[in-house]
Amino acid sequence: MKSVTSGCLALIRKELTVYFTTPIFYITGFCFLVLAGYFFYTNVLYYSIISLQAAQQAAMNPQVAGQLNPQYMVFRPLFGVVAVVLLFLVPLLTMRLLAEEKRSGTAELLFTYPLTDWGVILGKFLAALLIYLILLAFTVSFALAFAAVGRLDWGAVGTGYLGLTLLGGAALSLGMFASSLTENQIVAGAVAFGLLLFFWVMGWVQEVGSGLGGLFQALSIMEHYDGFVRGVIDTRDLIFYLSFIYFFLFLTKRQLESRRWRA
Amino acid sequence: MEMMIEVHDLSKYYGQNLAVSRLNFAVSPGEIVGFLGPNGAGKTTTLKILAGFLAPSSGGARINGFDCVTQSLQARQSLGYLPEHVSLYPDLTVTQFLQFAARVKGVAGKDEKAELERVMAACGLEEVRRKLIATLSKGFRQRLGLAQALLKMPPLLILDEPTIGLDPSQIVEIRTLIQELAGDHTVILSTHILPEVSQLCQRVIIINRGQIVASDTVENLSRQMGQGARTLLSVKGPEGEVAAALQGLPGVAQVTAKGEGAFLVESGNGHELRPLIARLVVDKGWDLLELRAQEFTLEEVFLNLVTEEES
Numbered sequence: 180m181k182s183v184t185s186g187c188l189a190l191i192r193k194e195l196t197v198y199f200t201t202p203i204f205y206i207t208g209f210c211f212l213v214l215a216g217y218f219f220y221t222n223v224l225y226y227s228i229i230s231l232q233a234a235q236q237a238a239m240n241p242q243v244a245g246q247l248n249p250q251y252m253v254f255r256p257l258f259g260v261v262a263v264v265l266l267f268l269v270p271l272l273t274m275r276l277l278a279e280e281k282r283s284g285t286a287e288l289l290f291t292y293p294l295t296d297w298g299v300i301l302g303k304f305l306a307a308l309l310i311y312l313i314l315l316a317f318t319v320s321f322a323l324a325f326a327a328v329g330r331l332d333w334g335a336v337g338t339g340y341l342g343l344t345l346l347g348g349a350a351l352s353l354g355m356f357a358s359s360l361t362e363n364q365i366v367a368g369a370v371a372f373g374l375l376l377f378f379w380v381m382g383w384v385q386e387v388g389s390g391l392g393g394l395f396q397a398l399s400i401m402e403h404y405d406g407f408v409r410g411v412i413d414t415r416d417l418i419f420y421l422s423f424i425y426f427f428l429f430l431t432k433r434q435l436e437s438r439r440w441r442a
Numbered sequence: 443m444e445m446m447i448e449v450h451d452l453s454k455y456y457g458q459n460l461a462v463s464r465l466n467f468a469v470s471p472g473e474i475v476g477f478l479g480p481n482g483a484g485k486t487t488t489l490k491i492l493a494g495f496l497a498p499s500s501g502g503a504r505i506n507g508f509d510c511v512t513q514s515l516q517a518r519q520s521l522g523y524l525p526e527h528v529s530l531y532p533d534l535t536v537t538q539f540l541q542f543a544a545r546v547k548g549v550a551g552k553d554e555k556a557e558l559e560r561v562m563a564a565c566g567l568e569e570v571r572r573k574l575i576a577t578l579s580k581g582f583r584q585r586l587g588l589a590q591a592l593l594k595m596p597p598l599l600i601l602d603e604p605t606i607g608l609d610p611s612q613i614v615e616i617r618t619l620i621q622e623l624a625g626d627h628t629v630i631l632s633t634h635i636l637p638e639v640s641q642l643c644q645r646v647i648i649i650n651r652g653q654i655v656a657s658d659t660v661e662n663l664s665r666q667m668g669q670g671a672r673t674l675l676s677v678k679g680p681e682g683e684v685a686a687a688l689q690g691l692p693g694v695a696q697v698t699a700k701g702e703g704a705f706l707v708e709s710g711n712g713h714e715l716r717p718l719i720a721r722l723v724v725d726k727g728w729d730l731l732e733l734r735a736q737e738f739t740l741e742e743v744f745l746n747l748v749t750e751e752e753s
Contacts, residue, residue, distance in 0.1 A: 185545055185548060185550060186545065186546040186547075186548070188545070189541075189542050189545030189546045190542075190546065192542070192545075193531070193534070193538075193542040196533070196534060196538060197531065197533050197534070200533045200534075201533055283529045283532075284525070284527055284529030285529045285530065285531055287490075287495055287525045287527075287529065288523070288525065288529070288530070288543075288590070290494070290495055291493040291494050291495050291518055291521075291523045291525075292518065292543070292546045292547060293515055293518045293519040293546070293547060293548065294546055295515060439495070439496060439497045440497050
């Protein structure tokens with residue numbers, strides 16, 4: 180067991196080395212931070228304009244000022260838009276994970292090393308999750324900058340980050356499954372993006388009045404995210420994301436096992 | 443004594459194609475076994491199954507007493523594998539890659555550095571330790587492939603064409619290295635280079651169309667193919683007369699003059715001809731300079747077995 184854990188840690192380390200030596204992490208990180216920074220800036224700008232107007236009206240109507248809350252006006256919309264940006268970027272982080280091992284032939288060494296399939300899957304998943312968390316960690320600077328000049332509800336920001344972590348984990352597990360299906364990174368990325376989009380828009384079905392709407396909504400990855408952004412941790416949402424992650428990691432495992440028999 | 447490799451009724455289908463058909467063989471600890479066969483014979487498939495990369499369609503194999511499928515992890519802990527096409531992570535340096543492989547194999551802490559130094563020295567990788575794998579030549583990649591297989595001194599080494607793509611001096615180095623491994627390790631190696639097998643292996647397994655056609659020592663194989671079937675002699679006497687007399691001996695199928703009094707005599711039925719020839723030369727009053735049975739080379743054994751199979 181000890182050697183399996185150390186093998187998994189070795190794999191995480193190797194994956195991180197590859198992430199940091201190839202341009203994909205830097206390009207993804209650059210795009211993500213530019214977009215997230217842009218949205219944070221526009222949200223803050225909008226909030227300050229509204230605040231200014233409210234301050235002018237406050238003399239006439241004191242209740243208006245009380246309704247202005249940076250959580251509602253800056254961070255909730257920011258978490259919403261960051262989630263969408265990440266849905267676009269996660270396939271870039273996961274497409275290489277297993278497809279490249281198969282294409283280049285390194286899978287033959289990796290799968291003959293004394294590592295279990297779960298060891299390989301968890302090693303790769305956790306490495307991708309760490310990279311994702313590093314990207315997210317940069318955005319904490321936005322909250323710190325805001326807190327320096329205004330009041331901030333750190334609890335709600337914290338649950339927002341928890342939501343982003345779980346949503347990202349779900350997207351990464353799905354992306355890794357897509358990467359296990361093919362030898363082609365582009366195909367893996369496209370499949371991951373298509374599936375993510377599907378699990379995102381699934382929740383919209385109810386709005387057009389389908390009978391299965393409730394079920395689709397319950398399976399949509401965005402549907403369970405709203406609670407976290409509002410500052411609420413609901414165990415149903417937690418269980419949904421953890422099951423989603425486990426389900427796609429499990430499918431990835433089955434896919435790896437079938438390669439051994441089919442190949 | 444427990445066998446290092448035991449293969450029983452091993453078959454592998456790729457879709458409808460039968461790649462390996464009911465193979466049975468065993469390799470004892472410390473043995474160096476050559477795995478020979480033409481392209482597409484099923485060598486690489488068999489080695490991939492032994493290494494745990496593929497699962498057999500039926501039958502099974504045990505490595506160091508562990509089943510390749512049900513106890514795959516333990517079986518893989520007992521082996522080092524060099525695949526036919528060595529693919530390594532191009533974005534890592536030689537040291538980073540070997541560190542990764544060592545840790546995955548469970549070499550930990552302070553043993554790690556010593557182990558890395560050992561395999562790098564054994565495979566001549568010290569000078570490229572900081573280089574990116576992407577920039578290495580084919581020869582160095584092959585050596586790095588071998589180095590990762592040697593990590594943690596596995597009892598079994600599975601080497602699929604270990605000297606392919608190397609220059610002559612590297613081939614000699616790698617062969618010497620493999621010879622040094624004998625005794626401590628069991629080695630099964632597949633190759634196309636037949637002199638390599640004669641030089642390195644105590645035993646050869648010849649496989650064709652997914653089936654074993656021969657399994658023995660090189661000497662025994664060439665002997666079985668026809669002991670005394672070919673006799674080389676050198677006689678001081680009138681060449682035409684000698685050739686005619688040899689041709690007249692019972693059981694002689696063909697006589698080929700090799701020049702300067704040398705003849706190659708082939709018997710039609712594999713009988714030993716040397717006593718008859720010796721008597722003939724003495725009776726005729728010629729001088730016998732040399733008389734010896736000519737053994738078949740491994741190339742001849744191989745071609746004979748493979749073409750026999752095909753016909």
